[in-house]
Amino acid sequence: MAELPLSGVRVLDMTVVWAGPYSTMLLADWGAEVIRIESTQYPPPTTRVPAHPSEAQVKVGKENKLWNMAYPNWDPGPRAWNTQPTFNAHSRNKLSMTADIRNPEGWDIFCEMLKISDVFIENNVPETMEKWGITYENLSKINPNLVYIRMPAYGWSGSFKDYRALGLHVDAVVGHLWTRSYTDTDMSERGDIVLADAMAGITASFLIVNGLRYRRKTGKGQLIELSLAEGFIPFMSDAVMDYTMNGRIQESNGNRHTSMAPHGCYPCAGDDMWINIAVATDEQWQSFCALMGRSDLVTDERFVDTLSRWHNQDDLDAIVIDWTKDQDHWELAKSLQAQGITAGPVLNSRELLHDPQLRDRDYYHSLTHAESGTYDYNGPLWKMSKTPNKLRLPPCRLGEHNEYVYKELLGISDERYKELEEAGHIGMDFIDSIP
DSSP states (O other): OOOOTTTTOEEEEEOOTTHHHHHHHHHHHTTOEEEEEEOSSSOOTTTSOOSSOOHHHHHHHHHTTOGGGOOGGGOOOSOHHHHOHHHHTTOTTOEEEEOOTTSHHHHHHHHHHHHTOSEEEEOSOHHHHHHHTOOHHHHHHHOTTOEEEEOOSSOSSSTTTTOOOOHHHHHHHTTHHHHOSOTTOOGGGOOOOOHHHHHHHHHHHHHHHHHHHHHHHHSOOEEEEOOHHHHHGGGGHHHHHHHHHHOOOOOOOTTOOSSOSSEEEEEOSSTTOEEEEEOOSHHHHHHHHHHHTOGGGGSOTTSSSHHHHHHTHHHHHHHHHHHHTTSOHHHHHHHHHHTTOEEEEEOOHHHHHTOHHHHHTTOEEEEEETTTEEEEEEOOSSOOTTOOOOOOSOOOOTTTTHHIIIIIISOOOHHHHHHHHHTTSSOSSOOTTOO
16 A cells, blocks of 8 residues: 555644544544554543443433443443544544643653654644643743644633533534524424534545645644534534625525425335435426426416525425335436436435445445444545545554553563552553443
């Protein structure tokens, strides 16, 4: 395999939940040596936890189909922190070391790692990092060439600086939650969406590459600040501009479009099977009517042109549903596409895993995890014509690469390694008191 673009770049990773780990996953996929610095004494919030789930918790997770409790065969095993599904989903190609940086000995280890790293990334609550002394002012003294990226929810200044937030909260604060629902539901029925995390993960990777480029040109590192909320607002640009120009607050249209009709998600044959259809032009509408066997609708005054169809969507959707409800969503999508009409089946997770398009493109890569087993993971997110790529390492287990980091990178002796084990810095197990 050709050398990957980020080979030779070392990233020290202290990220949690999704936004940060997603960013470092992308960096690791393309060759960076990403080393997660963790602790056996405390778990990162909502990352490898619960560390010791009870049978009752697992049962509730299974009964309610909770994604964060979906252990392989609903069995967390003796080290649940290594089989936690949301952690493993974005932890391939990474390494894990352990050290308790809350005490002076652990802080010294952390500093030694900073000296030999190119990038440090974290997405914790700002006041937590400040309490620990993990600021750019302090870290740049240890390594002036360090590219340091911080990813607070609302930025490093302002009254929201130390507010706790997950993707759902950012989704609400930036106004996205307001616009995504069905017209007949209220705010309480709008589910958990974490698009801000995905946005931030991708953006952070881009910013890190920019920081490394700047360092190559100037020889200087720098602090990069990425606010999840501010980074997501451009995705709301149409709503912002609509209010700016028209004084209008956008409401949710469900699956409907501002100009196209029919446009929506329609039921098909089978248990909870659906298809998405979007008719953009009068020519597409005529083809759509021919496929339905309803040429009479072309001249129906309710649907004669785009504007008429848009104003009569309730009547139009009833007709479309009556046609789609007894058809296979895959076959119907193919028929519509053959007529130049945008359409696609709504896939559940099983169908997504076996999607012929993704399989034809070798999108999924198989990895064997020592405790979880062998499963398919999504492969690299893009392809490069001169740089073939594939997944190399399964999700990292807690402290799995301690010997490599301590002995090879830091040059610690076997005797000192043993002392750090006894002191609780080095290990592969969380302490029993962690829930």
